[in-house]
Amino acid sequence: MNAEFFEALDLIETEKGIPKAYMLEKVEAALVSAYKRDKDGNSNVRVDIDPDKKTVRLFQQLEVVESVENPITQISLEDARAINKRMKLGAVCEIEVKTKNLRRLAALTAKQVIVQGIREAERGVIYDRFIEKENELMTGVVLRQERGSYYLDLGNTEGILPAKEVIPGEHYEPNMRIKVYVLEVKNTVKGSQIIVSRSHPGLIKRLFELEVPEISQNSVVIKSIAREAGKRSKIAVYAEDKNIDAVGACVGSRGSRINRVVEELHGERIDVIPWSDEPAEFIANALR
Numbered sequence: 002m003n004a005e006f007f008e009a010l011d012l013i014e015t016e017k018g019i020p021k022a023y024m025l026e027k028v029e030a031a032l033v034s035a036y037k038r039d040k041d042g043n044s045n046v047r048v049d050i051d052p053d054k055k056t057v058r059l060f061q062q063l064e065v066v067e068s069v070e071n072p073i074t075q076i077s078l079e080d081a082r083a084i085n086k087r088m089k090l091g092a093v094c095e096i097e098v099k100t101k102n103l104r105r106l107a108a109l110t111a112k113q114v115i116v117q118g119i120r121e122a123e124r125g126v127i128y129d130r131f132i133e134k135e136n137e138l139m140t141g142v143v144l145r146q147e148r149g150s151y152y153l154d155l156g157n158t159e160g161i162l163p164a165k166e167v168i169p170g171e172h173y174e175p176n177m178r179i180k181v182y183v184l185e186v187k188n189t190v191k192g193s194q195i196i197v198s199r200s201h202p203g204l205i206k207r208l209f210e211l212e213v214p215e216i217s218q219n220s221v222v223i224k225s226i227a228r229e230a231g232k233r234s235k236i237a238v239y240a241e242d243k244n245i246d247a248v249g250a251c252v253g254s255r256g257s258r259i260n261r262v263v264e265e266l267h268g269e270r271i272d273v274i275p276w277s278d279e280p281a282e283f284i285a286n287a288l289r
Contacts, residue, residue: 007055011258018130019122025050027118032059035116042114043073043268045063047095077220120192127158127193131186138207141181141197166198171230171267180265182207201232205271208262209236215250222247224276231269235287237276248273 014021029048029143036059049058063076076096080170081088088094141153141160149164151173162181173179181197182204188194199206205226215221221240228234240247250257251273263271277283 004055006051006057013119016125017091017119018126019119020151021052023122024118027115028057030058030093030118031112031114036061037199045074046098057186061098063094063096065090065092065094074266122288124188124192128186128188131155131193131195132159134201135184135186138182138204138211139181139183139197140178143175143177143179145175146173153197154180155197158193158195160195160197162197162199166200168197168199168266168269171199171231177219180208200228200232202226202228205234205236206231208265209251209258212253212258212261213251215240217243220245221250222238231266233272235272235274236281237274237287239276248275 010021010024012020012203015026019204029050031136032048033046035129036046045062047062050056051058064074065078066075069075069077075106075199076094078088078090078220081092081094084094084096120186121157139155139160141155144152144154144159146152149167151162153160153162157187160181160183161163161233166184179199181199183195184198184200184201184203185196186193190218206215206223209223210216213221214226220242221238223235224239226234226236238251240249248257259271260270263269274286274289277286
């Protein structure tokens with residue numbers, strides 16, 4: 002437990018986003034667990050961690066008694082006063098335990114606690130980072146395909162594109178970059194699970210927000226979307242300002258904006274129609 006150990010914790014905090022204080026708590030728990038394993042279940046121990054001095058110390062706490070019945074938890078008054086002359090019966094005497102003296106099995110227990118702590122913290126960091134991206138657009142790199150589902154690199158973690166969320170007819174090769182819609186972020190026993198989609202109507206909405214400044218600025222609003230993934234989609238748009246052509250803004254000059262969305266969806270046809278709160282007019286626009 003020297004300077005290199007604390008430097009490693011600093012590195013974990015920088016690279017994985019796991020707070021140093023959290024890991025020190027796990028180190029403390031690991032040492033207590035190791036001691037408990039070494040002393041047949043007794044946990045009369047105190048851990049002192051000083052990040053400034055870069056020291057980790059373990060102290061066995063013994064009750065000062067007149068006659069020792071259990072040497073693991075008790076110490077005689079005479080022996081206690083040899084350590085500290087002020088010791089009295091019933092007081093607690095602390096003796097430093099050298100961590101290197103713990104048995105190999107106990108040390109293995111400590112290691113498992115620390116590793117488990119890192120895994121739990123990683124899951125928490127990933128969940129916290131991605132829960133905010135739910136219903137948002139992300140770019141992923143295809144890693145592999147398993148049983149019809151695709152696994153994507155979303156940046157330090159994997160996302161799953163289930164077979165039912167793939168656009169019919171599409172096939173993705175490893176290292177291909179694709180835009181996906183974050184459908185759900187789940188915190189499971191095995192870790193955080195990020196479910197993404199290519200067939201969800203939300204993907205259309207986010208792609209248009211990316212390509213059409215008027216939508217991201219709320220000058221044009223997407224009122225509704227109907228989609229048959231891989232074949233055809235219809236989006237209804239509306240602008241409060243009558244001087245803004247909502248449909249024209251989405252289509253772009255010579256179809257430049259809508260064409261980029263169509264290209265990302267590999268040729269899926271997209272109709273942009275003006276929204277109306279009058280059902281008859283709206284249905285006419287949709288069927289035009």
